[in-house]
Amino acid sequence: MTARRPLSEDDLQAYVDGRLEAARRAEVEAYLESDAEAARRIAGQIADRDDLRARLAAVAAEPIPARLSIAHLRSERRAFAGQRFGAIAAALAFLLIGGAGGWLASERWHRTPTILAAAPVADAAMVAWRTYAVEVAHPVEVSADQEAHLVKWLSRRLGRKLTAPKLDALGLKLIGGRLLPATSGPAAQFMYEDAQGRRVTVYVRPGGDAEPSAFRFERTGELAAFSWIDAKLSYAVVAQTDRDHLLGIARAIYQQYEAL
Amino acid sequence: MDEIAAEIEPLIPSLRRYARALLHDRDAADDLVQSTLERALTRWRLRRPGGDLRAWLFTIERNLYLDQRRRAVRRGPAVDLDSRGPFTDGAAGPERSLIARDALARLGDLPEDQRSLLLLIGVEELSYEQAARVFDVPVGTIMSRLSRAREALRHSVEAGRTTVLRRVK
Known part of the structure; x- marks a missing residue:
């Protein structure tokens, strides 16, 4: 059996972000099951992240205003050049x-x-x-x-x-x-x-x-x-x-x- | 030349979302995005070949935002570009702030570094390496800051709740 790298706070953060590979994720999950306080903390962090995403989702779905189109900005830049x-x-x-x-x-x-x-x-x-x-x-x-x-x-x-x-x-x-x-x-x-x-x-x-x-x-x-x-x-x-x-x-x- | 547009335009919704989360106000946020895009076009040829476009654009955007804040601070408290006013998307009723402040509202309690970090990693899904580039710090520093920032946001919940309870009483 290979020696396991101990879990670190970095792993917990990567877990919050869903960026762990499966084996490591399973280890984190096992750990969280054993430690209610840590589980509560990490669940709170995940809830915050989801909340932020949900609150901001509408912005990214809006159509891009004309003034932010690259074609528009480029033509304006050419017109005004160095000025x-x-x-x-x-x-x-x-x-x-x-x-x-x-x-x-x-x-x-x-x-x-x-x-x-x-x-x-x-x-x-x-x-x-x-x-x-x-x-x-x-x-x-x-x-x-x-x-x-x-x-x-x-x-x-x-x-x-x-x-x-x-x-x-x-x-x-x-x-x-x-x-x-x-x-x-x-x-x-x-x-x-x-x-x-x-x-x-x-x-x-x-x-x-x-x-x-x-x-x-x-x-x-x-x-x-x-x-x-x-x-x-x-x-x-x-x-x-x-x-x-x-x-x-x-x-x-x-x-x-x-x-x- | 349309290849520049083809590369940048898919990223504009992300740039707008980050700006909106920082500035709340729609026009102010789009002004920031516009300045970001203008600067990106000016410097397009100076960008590192093969470099990470997302990280590059967010770096420009964040630096412009910081410039703008410094400017506002210097002008005095009358111009508060970074107001923590309600996020006006119609979803938040007036009573909402009294019950439980959502994560976006609480985010306003944190210093800029923490806000940007949580937004860029949590919402814009930048990799830790990309975030390290935006903040110009090692990845290890990003990880420890991320942990601290998430804790700070949590604590802000608790702090928010106690104030609310006191106010309601």
């Missing part, structure tokens, strides 16, 4: 502004607030832009002709695989990059230039355990920034430009990092 995305991003940016106090009160169970981690990255990136993008003689530490070295070096210092996003399609040429100090360790800055010599920087730093966030827009004077968090890195793209133009750049960067 719509921009509006959503701007709305989110507006809505995400605010202190952390209220947020902290909102969740009993939740993890690190994304908002706290996201807010300073744009500020840091803007400060770095103001310091280096105006620089004529030494805008970067390592220039674009050594791109492979630059990327390797910054990746090693940040402990994460980075890339210098390709923004040529948007008329931006990589000039180079540098390592910057940040509160939680080093950050990386890539600098780009368009045909008119206007500079755009991409700032990246480890973002801790924060969850991915939406694009967040900020403007201070002439300087605009989109920032976001993804795959535990915080990003900010900074330039003296309008929101829609910057959003296009932010999306291109986001997609290239997603593909990494």
Whole structure:
């Protein structure tokens, strides 16, 4: 006779969900017959689950409203193209502004607030832009002709695989990059230039355990920034430009990092 | 291109049901589903190939819901998107809440993690692995949270009952 694995609470939960194979289910049933208190508890849990299902069954049976049809959403998306995305991003940016106090009160169970981690990255990136993008003689530490070295070096210092996003399609040429100090360790800055010599920087730093966030827009004077968090890195793209133009750049960067 | 619709559309009833259980209000729930679908379409090409579509969509939906809650909290108590008002499907008479609160009403007593967990596993029938992906925690953590959440929902019955008895007296 093979040694039986003792029953665990996980088995009881899988029993509630009807996800045990027959042999194990029989063992659980035998156990529940022998323990009235456990049987009462598990029966209550099953009743709750059935109750939830029954109360919500009607919703899933409703016909899907027209505004939720994929064909409809896709045609709308094509019609509004980037504009719509921009509006959503701007709305989110507006809505995400605010202190952390209220947020902290909102969740009993939740993890690190994304908002706290996201807010300073744009500020840091803007400060770095103001310091280096105006620089004529030494805008970067390592220039674009050594791109492979630059990327390797910054990746090693940040402990994460980075890339210098390709923004040529948007008329931006990589000039180079540098390592910057940040509160939680080093950050990386890539600098780009368009045909008119206007500079755009991409700032990246480890973002801790924060969850991915939406694009967040900020403007201070002439300087605009989109920032976001993804795959535990915080990003900010900074330039003296309008929101829609910057959003296009932010999306291109986001997609290239997603593909990494 | 219709293949995207063919993949997503069968899942919309589930996305709507989860949203409705979280938000109660039909329009607010469909707004959440719409945002979820919009984001899914925006990111369609960025989705992991061969990845789990159901888990992916519920992850997007839940994260959007959480964003929305944080926003509402920051705006102040006047906007309570997450009201625990009655679930208006006509099935619940006014006396219903006085007798025994059904599981859906009691669900409102629990924190969001527990509510989502019970809905996604118990109602939407996500596998434990899929739930682990949505919550971004190991499967073992899902199992212990699930047990705690179900207990919490049970206790909420008892708590609910005593209040009711006191009120009736």
